[in-house]
Amino acid sequence: MKNRSGPRSGKFSEIKHLQERNAPDRHHEVRDTLNDFDREREQTELAEDADLRVNRNRYAQLVVRFKNNAAHYNSISLFVESMMREVNLSEGVSTRAAAATWALNLLATQPSQHALLEVIHALLPAVYCRFDSEKLPYPSAAIQLQVKDPDTIYWNPYFTHTMFVDQVDVDKGNVNQLADTLKKVLAANISRRDFISRFIENRRVEQKRNAFHAWRAHVRKAKSINFINESKNRRHEEETDTFRLQAVFYQWKVQVETSRSGFLTERLHESAAQLENAKIQYQLQCYRADRLIESTKEAKDELEKALTLNAGLEIQLRDLRAELVRKEKEYSEKLIRSVQSAFDMAQQYRTTLSSFHQMLPPPATYLGETPNFKEEIDEEVNLLLGYGEEQEAMSYSDTLFQWCNGVLYKQSTDKENFIPVRNFGSDFASGEVFYELMKFVFPALCPVLPPNCDRDFRINRLKEMSQKANLCYVLEVADFTKPVEDRIALAVSELFRRYAGNRWNESALKSFQLMEESEHREEETSASTMKVTEEADFIAYLSECQTYLHEIKTALSPQVNLERQLSEINQRVQQGEAHLTAQRLQGVPVPHVGSWSLRHFWMINNKSLADLKEKIAPTMDAQLWSQLLQGPLKVTLRENAETTAKLFYSFAGRGGKTLSETSFWRFVDRCGLPTATYTKENISAAFDRVASPQLATLLKGQGKSEEETRTLLTAARQEMDIRQVSDAQFTEILVRIAGEYYGDSFGLTEGVEKLLNTLKSSKTSVHASLSAFWTTEPQEVFRFFGDDLARIFFFYVKKQETSKLAKERAMAMQGGGRFGAVLSSSVYIAILRDCEYIAENNTTIQIYTTDCPPRMFITTQQVEQLLLSLQEQYEGSRAGEITFTVFIDALCSLCYYWCPDPFVHTSRKFAAFLSDMITQLITQHTGSTLILGEPPVISLKGEERITFF
DSSP states (O other), X not given: OOTTOOHHHHHXXXXXXXXXXXXXXXXXXXXXXXXXXXXXXXXXXXXXXXXXHHHHHHHHHHHHHHHHHGGGOXXXXXXXXXXXXXXXHHOOHHHHHHHHHHHHHHHHTSGGGTHXXXXXXXXXXXXXXXXXXXXXXXXXXXXXXXXXOHHHHHTOGGGTSOBHHHHHHHHHHHHHHHHHHHHHHHHHHHHHXXXXXXXXXXXXXXXXXXXXXXXXXXXXXXXXXXXXXXXXXXXXXXXXXXXXXXXXXXXXXXXXXXXXXXXXHHHHHHHHHHHHHHHHHHHHHHHHHHHHHHHHHHHHHXXXXXXXXXXXXXXXXXXXXXXXXHHHHHHHHHHHHHHHHHHHHHHHHHHHHHHHHHHSOOOOOTTOOOOXXXXXXXXXXXXXXXXXXXXXXXXXXXXXXXXXXXXXXXXXXXXXXXXXXXXXXXXXXXXXXXXXHHHHXXXXXXXXXXXXXXXXXXXXXXXXXXXXXXXXXXXXXXXXXXXXXXXXXXXXXXXXXXHHHHHHHHHHHHHHHHHHHHHHHHHHHSTTOOOOOSHHXXXXXXXXXXXXXXXXXXXXXXXXXXXXXXXXXXXXXHHHHHHHHHHHXXXXXXXXXXXXXXXXXXXXXXXXXXXHHHHHOTTSOHHHHHHHIIIIIHHHHHHTHHHHHHHHHHHHOTTOSEEEHHHHHHHHHHHTOOXXXXXXXXXXXXXXXXXXXXXXXXXXXXXXXXXXXXHHHHHHHHHSOOOEEEHHHHHHHXXXXXXXXXXXXXXXXXXXXXXXXXXXXXXXXXXXXXXXXXXXXXXXXXXXXXXXXHHHHHHHHHHHTTOSSHHHHHXXXXXXXXXXXXXXXXXXXXXXXXXXXXXXSGGGOOOOOSSSOOSSOEXXXXXXXXXXXXXXXXXXXXXXXXXXXXXXXXXXXHHHHHOOOTTSOHHHHHHHHHXXXXXXXXXXXXTSSOXXXXXXXXXXXSOSXXXXX
């Protein structure tokens, strides 16, 4: 290959060496151009920085001069006018703009020019490059030494920022310099590109030549290798044939020797077996002979032992017969003595039983006579009253109802038209039932009431009677006006325990007296014990005693059963009383006591749940679905009816018949029902299905598309009044939520039980300012103003839909209906600003006085901090988003800022604050779509309970 490199290869190497010599010159030329550009740019930047410092120092001297002359002017306006007139005549554009900025800041300090602050905040980023308010107080040391006034430095951003006007001039010079440098670099780059192109072409020719030489060497090598391999394979095949013939011969020889060895081994084994059999036969014959000799010796020894034992047994038999005769004589004597003792004991036992039977008290029906009215009412009512035949054990309330009905039935004059007591609410509201019970338990303390006395008079007499009887639970008039069922139930259970204790004491005293009489009777009859000598008389007397014992046992059974029942009843009443007391001490009193009062929370309409079958169990038979609703679901709802009632009345108020839509969504937020998978839109759909069942039917009947139907639904929700749901509808909504929440995983019944257990165990921490808000009276205030507060919330949500910020528009138009929308913090502050409640800073906050409601009592920063602290209570709540619940909680917290007087009740603070707020909004939005009712005037002086009209 060396011989084939002729003149052409030499020429190529010369070109290559020439290019390598010229390449460094090209690189140095480009590098020098770039270095010149960097040096010019650094010099330019230094010059610009120096010019900027000079201009700022000149402007600082100008500011100091004007600042020193400011004392000659009577007002800031005149000073600004004079300064700007002088600057416009003698200074450049940058200096005039900086002076104008300072003038605007001076004018904004005027009380009537606060609007200029917003103008300044909008103009400064447009005048100064990369404007940052945090840099304003920190200029260079030279500026600080000259000016020395922090406010003047803060009001002159030119000390810390560069103007866009100056930056434009600087950038224009940089662009021109960059264009010149770019032309030089471009020329050097074109020459370098031509050189690289020629170098690449020569390199490609050399690569082709090297590839051809390598291919030719590879082909020659492959031919040599193939020839060597063919020779090696031929020799290997010849050697393999020779070895194969040798292996076949040796294998045949081995098989012949193996066959011969096997034949000889088999003959040897047969001979050894014959020899072993002969040896075994000889050993067996010797063993039989030895056994025969040994057995003969053993038989002789046993015969001798048997003869000796027989002689000993005959002697022992004679001794036992003599002992038997002696024992029979002793037994006869002992039997005679035992019979006489047994007869004496049986006679004494009969006498004792007779006296004990006489001292037993008659069975007392502590629950009273049960009226026979089960045939006049339906089966469900019987079960509610505790008279079901299949019911194993009555509950606490059923026990008290049965006792009350027994007492009332006993004292009733018209037993045919007797109406039983079914609840501790409406049946006890008049006070007549409680008066009859008091008269039955304490007949000596109960005065005769006039026949036509009113309820208050009767209740006051009952209060006096309870105090005389030293009862723990003394009922007030308010307990009967709006019946507080748990307090009434506790008072009735105390009456029952007093009555049962009195009856028990009477029975014990009577038993003690009869026991003393029986002791004297036993002493008199012990001397006249009869004697029995005949066996027949003794057997007859024992039979008579046994018969009498059976009679005594029969008489004792009712008394024992009565004591057992009384013990169970007392335990049941004590457990129920302890449960009611514990709930009241925890601040969550039981709203209804007894199954009859709670029937609305589990007796729901099964037909209204027919649509759930398609979602939860589409393959289930209709009859099985109906049995599921009537059986397991109703049992689950009945077992958790107390939890459902607590949730309902916690937000509907004590004695409330319906739950408003506003209170329902407060319940949803407070319990944290919305999740990532089950949104507020799903909850709103369940509420619409129950509260407005005809809404979905009307929308589907119009034949619209899904998108159009959703739009119509949103519009319909916004135009609706605030809806109300009853207790049964509230239970149905919970069932629907549980079906959507847990239906796929656990089924309907288990899902309802799991949801109610979750709501029962959920404990949401309450903000310090809201602890008093969740009491009875402030909640009554909220329910009075609830509709107006909802209208205010919806009005500002509607305004937020037209906001310039996309984030605020998204908050107002998200799913979940009216109450699914949220306000932004800025809109909430705008509401307070419309009411004239927002102060600009801490110095302008007005001090609370009792003469007139305060204005501007809180700052924007305080409102934002309050909203953040309230939002931390709710899971999933995002900063800056105000739900309806947070909206109400924030208003309640603001009433403490509005009226910080600790001697004013929270309910009065809240009511007066809402009345003043609504009055301000009515004045502010006159002629708009916000329609609010005229609020009553609420005084801050008075009791906690407020009478609005």
